[in-house]
Amino acid sequence: xxxxxxxxxxxxxxxxxxxxxxxxxxxxxxxxxxxxxxxxxxxxxxxxxxxxxxxxxxxxxxxxxxxxxxxxxxxxxxxxxxxxxxxxxxxxxxxxxxxxxxxxxxxxxxx
Amino acid sequence: xxxxxxxxxxxxxxxxxxxxxxxxxxxxxxxxxxxxxxxxxxxxxxxxxxxxxxxxxxxxxxxxxxxxxxxxxxxxxxxxxxxxxxxxxxxxxxxxxxxxxxxxxxxxxxxxxx
Numbered sequence: 001x002x003x004x005x006x007x008x009x010x011x012x013x014x015x016x017x018x019x020x021x022x023x024x025x026x027x028x029x030x031x032x033x034x035x036x037x038x039x040x041x042x043x044x045x046x047x048x049x050x051x052x053x054x055x056x057x058x059x060x061x062x063x064x065x066x067x068x069x070x071x072x073x074x075x076x077x078x079x080x081x082x083x084x085x086x087x088x089x090x091x092x093x094x095x096x097x098x099x100x101x102x103x104x105x106x107x108x109x110x111x
Numbered sequence: 112x113x114x115x116x117x118x119x120x121x122x123x124x125x126x127x128x129x130x131x132x133x134x135x136x137x138x139x140x141x142x143x144x145x146x147x148x149x150x151x152x153x154x155x156x157x158x159x160x161x162x163x164x165x166x167x168x169x170x171x172x173x174x175x176x177x178x179x180x181x182x183x184x185x186x187x188x189x190x191x192x193x194x195x196x197x198x199x200x201x202x203x204x205x206x207x208x209x210x211x212x213x214x215x216x217x218x219x220x221x222x223x224x225x
Contacts, residue, residue: 001169032211043202043216044154051211089154093211098144098167101154 002027004092006102014110019080021105023090024072032093033066033073038104039086047088048075077107085109115217117203123223129191132220134203135184142206144214145178145188149199160186193224 003026013019025033031052036044050057050064050073057064061080066073077084090102116135124130136143144159158168160180168178175194180186190197200221204214 034213043218045216046213049213098156098159098170099214100156103153 002030002092002100004090004100004102006090006105008105009103010106010108012108012110013080015080015082017080019075019077019084019107021075021088021090021107022072023074023092023102024070025092025100026071027092028068028071030092033064034091034093034099035064035075036089036091036101037086038089044089080107080109082109082111114215115203115205117201117217117220119220120218121221121223123225124193125225126194127192128224129189130193130197130222130224132188132190132201132203132222134186134188134217136186136203136205140205140207140215142214143180143186144204144206145186146202146204146216147199148202148219154202157188190222193222195224198222198224 004023006023011019034049035047037047038044048059048062048064050066052068055066061078063076085108087104087106089104091099093099114137118133141162145157146154147157148154157170158178159166163180176190178188200219202219203217206212206214
């Protein structure tokens with residue numbers, strides 16, 4: 001089955017700086033890569049996703065890049081704000097499986 | 112909580128007891144997923160259904176776990192007998208138009224097995 005590795009496990013950045021979270025996946029058949037944000041005590045919520053037919057997707061301060069050859073994808077958050085503090089999960093879907101999640105990145109925005 | 116209702120929201124039980132978690136999706140979603148979240152193992156897919164039919168239950172930890180979806184408006188996840196290592200937050204999630212679309216998570220059930 002699919003295996004998703006996520007780094008770093010914790011990321012601390014100054015408010016206004018950029019944050020980058022990276023994930024790798026193992027199944028070359030995977031073709032859908034969502035990113036979820038989970039605030040403390042809340043449910044995971046989708047923030048952006050990308051499909052295998054594109055290399056990059058942007059939504060305001062958030063962008064995701066995908067390199068299918070290298071089997072890795074990344075989340076980029078620019079101009080970070082206090083409300084960006086949360087745990088972020090990458091995931092991959094392929095074949096007959098459901099979502100396989102990375103272990104999560106705890107993003108801390110320092111004032 | 113619009114879209115997915117999970118009950119109970121919190122459950123505390125003793126080892127050996129049967130636990131039943133419930134999920135009530137709104138109409139229009141043809142995929143239903145059960146996930147478990149712990150600090151050690153993160154978010155794990157347990158089982159998912161398509162049009163009420165179980166498709167992949169390879170994530171179910173062992174025979175103590177079972178899940179059913181008797182109709183499009185209701186699904187249950189049962190643990191019998193429960194063990195302390197089953198303590199986790201259990202999420203139900205929904206998707207429409209295939210697995211390659213956004214999954215809407217319910218609020219979750221926090222299970223504590225003493």
